[in-house]
Amino acid sequence: MKGHVYFHAPAKRCYVSIPYKGVQEKFWEYKGEPIWDERTGRKFLSVMQAEIDKGTFDPRTYRPNSPLSVKEFSKIWLASTGAGKNTKKIYRNAINKVINYFGEAQDIREFTHSKLLLFKQSLNLSEAAKYNVLTALKTMLRFHKKDVPTFIMPEFPALTKPEPETTEYLTFEEQQNILAVIPERHRPIFIVMMEYGCRPQEATALMRDCIIKDKIIFRRSHSEYELRETTKTGSKGIRIEDITTRARKALDNALQWPSFKGWVFSYNQRGSHYNNKILNQIWRTACASLGIKIGLYEAVRHSLGCQLADEGYSIDFIQDVYKHTSIRTTRRYAKRQRGMISDALENRGKIIEFRSSLEGENKKSTT
Numbered sequence: 488m489k490g491h492v493y494f495h496a497p498a499k500r501c502y503v504s505i506p507y508k509g510v511q512e513k514f515w516e517y518k519g520e521p522i523w524d525e526r527t528g529r530k531f532l533s534v535m536q537a538e539i540d541k542g543t544f545d546p547r548t549y550r551p552n553s554p555l556s557v558k559e560f561s562k563i564w565l566a567s568t569g570a571g572k573n574t575k576k577i578y579r580n581a582i583n584k585v586i587n588y589f590g591e592a593q594d595i596r597e598f599t600h601s602k603l604l605l606f607k608q609s610l611n612l613s614e615a616a617k618y619n620v621l622t623a624l625k626t627m628l629r630f631h632k633k634d635v636p637t638f639i640m641p642e643f644p645a646l647t648k649p650e651p652e653t654t655e656y657l658t659f660e661e662q663q664n665i666l667a668v669i670p671e672r673h674r675p676i677f678i679v680m681m682e683y684g685c686r687p688q689e690a691t692a693l694m695r696d697c698i699i700k701d702k703i704i705f706r707r708s709h710s711e712y713e714l715r716e717t718t719k720t721g722s723k724g725i726r727i728e729d730i731t732t733r734a735r736k737a738l739d740n741a742l743q744w745p746s747f748k749g750w751v752f753s754y755n756q757r758g759s760h761y762n763n764k765i766l767n768q769i770w771r772t773a774c775a776s777l778g779i780k781i782g783l784y785e786a787v788r789h790s791l792g793c794q795l796a797d798e799g800y801s802i803d804f805i806q807d808v809y810k811h812t813s814i815r816t817t818r819r820y821a822k823r824q825r826g827m828i829s830d831a832l833e834n835r836g837k838i839i840e841f842r843s844s845l846e847g848e849n850k851k852s853t854t
Contacts, residue, residue, distance in 0.1 A: 658794065684788055685726070745757075
């Protein structure tokens with residue numbers, strides 16, 4: 488076996504020396520602690536020898552600023568991922584929580600189920616937020632596994648995304664009332680968002696090549712101010728829809744305005760596209776004038792699903808409309824109907840009595 492453990496008298500501790508690629512590598516610490524005795528040194532040496540045999544040894548990983556520390560590896564991962572700015576922000580916040588608990592020098596290869604379980608229990612967050620933090624860490628470790636197929640993923644605590652809360656929404660009539668007080672110049676983009684239940688960042692990213700004869704294609708999105716050639720859910724989220732009568736009128740009105748960069752919806756004479764800040768300002772002003780309080784996302788994205796559910800369309804149908812990748816996401820539109828279900832159960836007997844009375848009246852009229 489190559490490598491030796493030596494005692495350094497002046498320092499009164501041991502160090503490990505191992506040859507690697509023609510260089511004698513020396514290590515004075517193991518897991519952040521000095522190597523005080525030969526036993527610890529031999530344990531460390533055997534770990535490195537095993538890595539050399541597997542072809543995974545990198546001496547930098549046992550020194551400060553290791554490329555496999557959470558701090559350093561997360562930089563590589565975040566720089567390489569194709570996620571949008573908003574998603575990267577979520578990932579970065581999650582990794583900061585990992586670093587705060589484990590320390591920035593934590594080796595990504597040394598996570599265990601018990602460590603992750605204690606970490607999850609330490610998070611003073613909602614279940615949804617805990618899910619996001621641990622999912623981000625899991626995604627990063629999977630990224631490492633693509634580089635090192637022999638890496639064994641630790642078993643994570645049970646991760647179940649909580650069911651969505653009950654959803655606020657507007658009826659079609661309420662939407663029309665708000666549209667009526669939005670300035671005509673800005674009305675088209677709100678009409679299209681409501682008509683198709685699209686995300687605001689998908690509407691702002693619509694370009695003229697997305698309008699083809701009688702079709703409208705939602706295939707891009709904005710992540711903050713970055714234009715992405717995909718929706719939030721990737722290629723699975725691309726929607727090709729027929730242009731409805733209401734949408735056609737809104738699009739015709741929008742396309743009369745200048746757009747030097749090809750945007751369908753522009754908010755000024757320079758042809759600049761809308762962003763979330765501008766849309767929310769317009770929306771809040773309109774709602775305030777009517778005494779209504781509801782977020783833009785709920786008003787345009789979720790309201791369509793709730794309206795379809797109210798009209799009796801199935802959850803499977805609504806999932807297909809939204810191109811949701813999971814039926815769990817669509818269930819929010821059924822969950823908000825619990826009050827309706829209670830009313831239906833309460834009124835069930837009354838409906839039977841009403842029908843019976845109608846049948847009795849019909850018999851009398853025929854005799």
